[in-house]
Amino acid sequence: MHYIISRIINRYLGELNDDIEYEKELRNLLDSLRDEIWESCGDSTGLCSKQVVREIVNRSLKSGFEIIITKYSAMEEAKSRIIDIVKKIVEGINEYTKTAIGEELINTSWITTPSTYKVKIVIKREIDPEARLEIINEAGIKIVLEPKHREVKTELTKGSYVARLVSRGVVYAQKRFDIDRNTEIEITPREHRPAQNNMAKLKRKTRRLKAPSIGYGLATIALGFRDPSTRIVYISIMLLIASIALQIIARIR
Numbered sequence: 046m047h048y049i050i051s052r053i054i055n056r057y058l059g060e061l062n063d064d065i066e067y068e069k070e071l072r073n074l075l076d077s078l079r080d081e082i083w084e085s086c087g088d089s090t091g092l093c094s095k096q097v098v099r100e101i102v103n104r105s106l107k108s109g110f111e112i113i114i115t116k117y118s119a120m121e122e123a124k125s126r127i128i129d130i131v132k133k134i135v136e137g138i139n140e141y142t143k144t145a146i147g148e149e150l151i152n153t154s155w156i157t158t159p160s161t162y163k164v165k166i167v168i169k170r171e172i173d174p175e176a177r178l179e180i181i182n183e184a185g186i187k188i189v190l191e192p193k194h195r196e197v198k199t200e201l202t203k204g205s206y207v208a209r210l211v212s213r214g215v216v217y218a219q220k221r222f223d224i225d226r227n228t229e230i231e232i233t234p235r236e237h238r239p240a241q242n243n244m245a246k247l248k249r250k251t252r253r254l255k256a257p258s259i260g261y262g263l264a265t266i267a268l269g270f271r272d273p274s275t276r277i278v279y280i281s282i283m284l285l286i287a288s289i290a291l292q293i294i295a296r297i298r
Contacts, residue, residue: 046086046093046095046098046141046142046145047082047083047085047086047093047098049141049145050079050082050098050138050141051079051082051083053134053137053138053141054075054078054079054134055079056137057075057130057133057134058072058075058076060130061075061130067113067116067117067120067123067126067127068126070113070116071113071126071127071130071131074105074106074109074110074113075134077105077109078101078102078105078106078109081101081105082098082101085097085101086098095142095146095148095150098138098142098150099150099151102135102138102150102151103151103152106131106134106135107155110127110131110155110156111155111159113127114127114128114158114159115159115202115204116182116184116186117186118158118159118161118201118202119180119182119186119188119199119200119201119202120186120188124158128156128157128158131156132153132156135151135153135156136153138150138151139151139153159202159203160202160203161200161201161202162200162201162202162203162224162225162226162227162228163198163200163227163228164198164199164200164201164224164227164228164229164230165196165197165198165228165229165230166178166196166197166198166199166208166229166230166231166232167195167196167229167230167231167232168192168195168196168197168210168218168231168232168233168234169195169231169232169233169234170195170233170234171195172192172195172210172212172217172234173212173213173217175212175213176192176210176211176212176217176234177189177190177191177192177210177211177212178190178191178192178197178208178209178210178211179208179209179210179211180199180201180206180207180208181206181207181209182201182204182205182206183204183205183206192210201224202224203224203225204223204224205221205222205223205224206221206222206223206224207219207220207221207222208220208222208230208232210232210234217234217235218232218233218234218235219232220232
């Protein structure tokens with residue numbers, strides 16, 4: 046029996062992609078199930094008590110499935126893929142045992158999605174059109190939703206979550222919340238200010254630097270004329286410059 050069950054498991058192991066996190070976790074679960082069946086049933090006769098097989102599948106596969114499906118329950122693609130493979134494996138085992146021993150060995154009622162609650166998240170301020178709402182569960186699994194009319198509606202399983210409003214790599218709001226019933230949550234992002242053109246900012250900065258320099262020079266000259274001693278020096282310099290200028294003009298004529 047353990048040999049046939051291993052073949053059934055192997056058939057679906059070949060379909061799993063380790064580059065996809067939830068498929069990698071499902072592979073690890075199925076590997077452990079197969080190893081446990083071989084350790085418990087692997088004698089030379091190839092026979093195994095149906096009670097042993099039933100206990101292993103119900104304990105290992107059922108509990109492992111419930112953990113993974115809850116973890117990825119907000120991701121429709123992951124949820125559908127996990128349920129599909131586990132269901133096919135259990136159905137394959139039941140089909141074999143019905144032929145071999147005249148009965149289906151595994152109850153399949155537990156192969157379903159966990160209960161979910163309706164969640165509405167309301168954003169209490171105008172937001173950037175590029176903004177997205179990230180919802181992250183306790184396992185670090187993130188789903189990204191697009192706010193419509195400043196609100197998001199989704200369904201989540203019981204647990205703790207963080208909602209983050211993100212735009213162009215900036216987090217404008219973050220709130221932690223717990224779900225154990227249908228819930229409405231409000232978040233208030235800080236004000237969004239569109240990024241300014243870099244060239245415009247550079248020109249304004251240049252004008253600010255130039256203006257104080259010119260003003261400072263004029264103010265220095267004005268203060269110099271108030272001081273009698275300095276005023277004589279300024280007048281002498283101005284007369285000297287005027288004399289040189291007149292000499293240059295005379296030579297040109």
